[in-house]
Amino acid sequence: MDLERSPLARPFPQMPAIDGAVLRVARARYKNWDRADLTFAELTEGTSVAGVFTKSACASSEVELGREQVKQGTARALIVNAGNSNAFTGVRGREAVEQILAQVSDALGCRAEEVFVSSTGVIGVPLPKDKARAGIAAVLETQPCDWEEAASAIGTTDTFTKGAGASAMIGDTRVELAGIIKGSGMIAPDMATMLGYIFTDANVEPAFLQEMLSKANDATYSCITVDGDTSTSDTVLTFATGKAGNAALSSWEDTGADAFYAALLSVCRELAQLVVRDGEGAQKFIEIAVSGAADDASARRVGLSIANSPLVKTAIAGGDANWGRVVMAVGKAGEPADRDRLSIGFGGTWAARDGQPLADYDEAPVAKHLEGQDIRIDVDLGMGNGRAVVWTCDLTHGYISINADYRS
Numbered sequence: 001m002d003l004e005r006s007p008l009a010r011p012f013p014q015m016p017a018i019d020g021a022v023l024r025v026a027r028a029r030y031k032n033w034d035r036a037d038l039t040f041a042e043l044t045e046g047t048s049v050a051g052v053f054t055k056s057a058c059a060s061s062e063v064e065l066g067r068e069q070v071k072q073g074t075a076r077a078l079i080v081n082a083g084n085s086n087a088f089t090g091v092r093g094r095e096a097v098e099q100i101l102a103q104v105s106d107a108l109g110c111r112a113e114e115v116f117v118s119s120t121g122v123i124g125v126p127l128p129k130d131k132a133r134a135g136i137a138a139v140l141e142t143q144p145c146d147w148e149e150a151a152s153a154i155g156t157t158d159t160f161t162k163g164a165g166a167s168a169m170i171g172d173t174r175v176e177l178a179g180i181i182k183g184s185g186m187i188a189p190d191m192a193t194m195l196g197y198i199f200t201d202a203n204v205e206p207a208f209l210q211e212m213l214s215k216a217n218d219a220t221y222s223c224i225t226v227d228g229d230t231s232t233s234d235t236v237l238t239f240a241t242g243k244a245g246n247a248a249l250s251s252w253e254d255t256g257a258d259a260f261y262a263a264l265l266s267v268c269r270e271l272a273q274l275v276v277r278d279g280e281g282a283q284k285f286i287e288i289a290v291s292g293a294a295d296d297a298s299a300r301r302v303g304l305s306i307a308n309s310p311l312v313k314t315a316i317a318g319g320d321a322n323w324g325r326v327v328m329a330v331g332k333a334g335e336p337a338d339r340d341r342l343s344i345g346f347g348g349t350w351a352a353r354d355g356q357p358l359a360d361y362d363e364a365p366v367a368k369h370l371e372g373q374d375i376r377i378d379v380d381l382g383m384g385n386g387r388a389v390v391w392t393c394d395l396t397h398g399y400i401s402i403n404a405d406y407r408s
Helices: 061-072 090-108 129-139 147-153 206-219 257-277 296-307 310-317 323-331 363-370 397-404
Strands: 021-026 038-053 074-084 115-122 162-170 173-182 195-200 235-240 285-293 343-346 349-353 374-380 386-393
Touching (some): 021 129, 021 147, 038 061, 038 147, 038 206, 061 090, 074 129, 074 235, 090 115, 090 129, 115 235, 147 173, 162 257, 173 257, 206 235, 206 257, 257 285, 285 296, 296 310, 296 323, 296 386, 310 323, 323 374, 349 363
Parallel strands (some): 195 235, 285 374
Antiparallel strands (some): 021 038, 038 235, 162 173, 173 195, 285 386, 343 349
């Protein structure tokens, strides 16, 4: 399937090398394509790891194993397969993952539990063991690659490579962060999103790294949606090699902890938004800011109700400031709301305040705003102090075309 580059695409950024992380890619040919589809990251001994995973009840074996592996806190390698999600494949799928774990751990001389595996692609087809074995053998022998090559190899229906970097000062030590992500469709994370990987040379204790990633996830990956469908394979992992040599971070009271978290949050936010910008068939990027909710969690649920509404998304695709559809989405969210306190605006212009249209409402600036690629919807519930921002994209014929032909 040849896909045109999203009009919302961003150029791949310059990203720092991460001491203690070496990337390689190879062709395992999990689909009928001539491109790298296997990504390998070798990590220095003692690397801390944290992860968030899909809450899907039909999760893949990779996710089931990863949920347990991340608890032991250290990692030596990451393997990502593109083209086959290996989900809903039973014993054969589990055996394929265990084969990969054994092959890589033997090569690196580490425990199998320190090797993390992710797969993405078609559901219901067991990962071919012969291709997996040959692919791993090949990737172990290839030359190191750069971030963009690694980002390209993990993609499926992605139309552009996605990456983000940041730095922070921990005391007198500068630490670097670099992340890559894939995702375009089946995007409604109930934990994290698609497949995302963040690497840092900072020294961070595993439990604290997990705490920070979970917090960042709540404000970023769990605030995006393309189509309301949660994947069986969603995974975000963060690896901290410790090679920068800073005093280990273990709590929020440690010097530099806030600065490091701010950098991590920045990378997570940028990666999450890039996924939305590559939403299947997307022509517009939509930010929905909800205020006045009963609490922050309620605000996010209202925001996602709006973001997942096909009626709202198609209205934005057509440049129609149909704020009645936003009212509908607020009302169906199941959260505290009062019609007579509700206010709705587009691009900084209020269309309705306190439950009714403004008498002097001028739709011209709103129509002009909706002609652009970056759209903002403001909703004030007038109920409390809860706030949230979520991100989505419009719904176009392109989404239907991509998914009608996905397996072919």
